[in-house]
Amino acid sequence: MSCIPCVSITPEYQIIYYDNLLNKSLLISSDIAVILSFSGFLLGSVIVLILISVNPKFTYANFLLAVCVFSFAYLMFVSGLIASGLILKVPHFFRTASPFIYIIAPAAYLYVRTVLDEEVKFSFFDLLHFTPAIFHFVELTPFFLKSAETKINILEIIFIDPDYSLALQEGFLPQKWHSFLKTIIGLIYFSFQFYIIRQYTKKNHILDSYQEKIIQWLDWFTLMLISCYSLLLVSLFTNNESYSIHHLLTVVIASTLLIILIYLFLQPQILYGLADFSESENLANEILSQTTDNRNLSLSADQISDYRYRIEKYLETKKPYLDSSFRMQDMVEDTCIQRHHLSATINTVYQMNFNGLINKYRVNYIKKNIHAKKWSNLSLEGIGMEAGFKSRSTFLQSFKKETGMTPSVFREINPQP
The missing domain is CATH 1.10.10.60 (Homeodomain-like)
Structure with missing residues (x-):
């Protein structure tokens, strides 16, 4: 495991940093990223509360959907802190969302499988799906324990050179490897989601109105996730060092979460169990x-x-x-x-x-x-x-x-x- 350098900001870096801040398009993209990120976090938090407390019929499926939405929402919270620069005031939040990204895909897959197969309780083997998230959290623990000053130094460099974030190696693997793994694993899970939905509709080709609503929601949920992760995969292969690209990715992820959450609000039978x-x-x-x-x-x-x-x-x-x-x-x-x-x-x-x-x-x-x-x-x-x-x-x-x-x-x- 390589060491994380404690680097001070040189005058040259400061000039580049302030030039970036003066870039009008960058400021606009940053503002949009901040608004969408915190909006996604707030709306996601409301959805999670409804699923685990307000909804009188708390089920295993509700739990899995709540875990997926919470992981997504927390990612948006930390992304909002970074896009707004507030992360410098609370540097210990840096990287804390990284393990949660490994949770989104398996939680979404298990949710879809649970809904279709009418599963009612947690299986020990379901825990195996979250092994990458657990492993990543363990390997990041030494970094989480580092001082706020060290993290601030790293963040200041990242604000100047965003690709420095991917070059860091706080754990056993560089962040760029983790970025690829999270995206590839996510697409694999979402592909299986799509497959089991199609198998269900093929097996039950005559659906009542309630089933049709459920399938429509699961289709929308899955396709939105596939679209989002596909764009993330493309961005990883572009190697574009533009800071605005990172804001754009934040906007894409936040927009995906907001669309999913708004769809849920428009389907109260799924969210509240109004049936x-x-x-x-x-x-x-x-x-x-x-x-x-x-x-x-x-x-x-x-x-x-x-x-x-x-x-x-x-x-x-x-x-x-x-x-x-x-x-x-x-x-x-x-x-x-x-x-x-x-x-x-x-x-x-x-x-x-x-x-x-x-x-x-x-x-x-x-x-x-x-x-x-x-x-x-x-x-x-x-x-x-x-x-x-x-x-x-x-x-x-x-x-x-x-x-x-x-x-x-x-x-x-x-x-x-």
């Missing part, structure tokens, strides 16, 4: 009906028997649960049972709430028709949507609760007659 909000509304209305009217506690046996007959006849003949937008209010209007009486009857007779009863009927419907010809070309997720489930997670949880197994296992042990 289940109607179920939350049903539950809220049911709780309200129970807590605001005590008359539901004084139903006679004859009333309960009558209401049960109406409920079961309605659900078995009309099958309203197949409509994903079906609500408690719909049943109230169709059966002419008051809301608080309906809620009390369901709780008393079936020992569950409205959502539980409706999902039970949906699961039973799937069990009876899982080998139906009209469903032969649908994935298990598609079958769930056909039965009225709005989200994959609710479908899987409800099915396992009723049968003690996943839909795929149920179909395997119950072959078509």
